Amino acid sequence: MPVEWVIDQIKAPDQSGAFSYASGAAPFCEIRLWPNRSLPxxxxxxxxxxxxxxxxxxxxxxxxxxxxxxxxxxxxxxxxxxxxxxxxxxxxGAMEERLKLWSDRIEVTRIEPNQPETSWSANPYWLRLALHPNAGPVENYITLRGEDREIELGAFLSPDERTDLYNALESRLIAVQARK
Structure with missing residues (x-):
């Protein structure tokens, strides 16, 4: 599966400011996504x-x-x-998406060949994570809405991989929001 959990704390710590972006702490979790490579x-x-x-x-x-x-x-x-x-x-196919989640910030960076790096960030407390089973351009389309903007996440993944990613992100967002 072309999803790598670079940092994954599974559950939020007891200390509320431990994963704060503002304090310069490491993220609660970091995910790296890339397109499937069927031919090595x-x-x-x-x-x-x-x-x-x-x-x-x-x-x-x-x-x-x-x-x-x-x-x-x-x-x-x-x-x-x-x-x-x-x-x-x-x-x-050298594209990559990185998602970093802190208690007070979520950041998505998209890296594409021959294009400038694009970034988006929002407060995870006000974030809306959505899975669109049949409404998007691809099956099980994932979107993140926050800061008056909606972005797609992992559109190059398979439908099953997007569902797994949605479930994993949803549980981590709930854990981070519960500690606020």
């Missing part, structure tokens, strides 16, 4: 090699004839385009 780096190398072999097989039948020279540019172009598009997919 080793798989990429294997896939390109297997594709090259499969594309070269038809060339064996016409080896030494003028047809070989006619097919070669198309086969090399297909291989190069496949390699280029897979690499582009890796670069585009």
């Amino acid at each position: 780096a080793r798989g990429f190398v294997f896939f390109i090699a297997a594709t090259a072999v499969m594309l070269a097989l038809p060339l064996i039948a016409v080896l030494g004839s003028p047809v070989w020279w006619g097919l070669l540019p198309f086969i090399l172009g297909t291989l190069a385009l496949t390699w280029f598009l897979l690499r582009k997919s890796y670069r585009d």
Whole structure:
């Protein structure tokens, strides 16, 4: 699952100001989210090699004839385009979302390739966490509303992962709000 709990205190401490952003304390919890990687780096190398072999097989039948020279540019172009598009997919998938939760602040930072980093913050006491099973652009769409703004969270995750994330965030927000 492309969700990593960097810091997870599970329950709020007895001391009310222990996780205060204003006091400079560490967050109550920190979550890092990233898109799924269905093809790891080793798989990429294997896939390109297997594709090259499969594309070269038809060339064996016409080896030494003028047809070989006619097919070669198309086969090399297909291989190069496949390699280029897979690499582009890796670069585009270098997106990351980080959520940090303190007793007096929640902060979401979105990092995308070739784009400036965007941040949003609100007071968790007034925050509204919502799961939209069928109303959003994706199934089980998660939104956070606070400070007169609504943002999406983890839209690149699978529906089951978004449901798990929603449940985990809801329990942590309840724990933090209970200590206020």
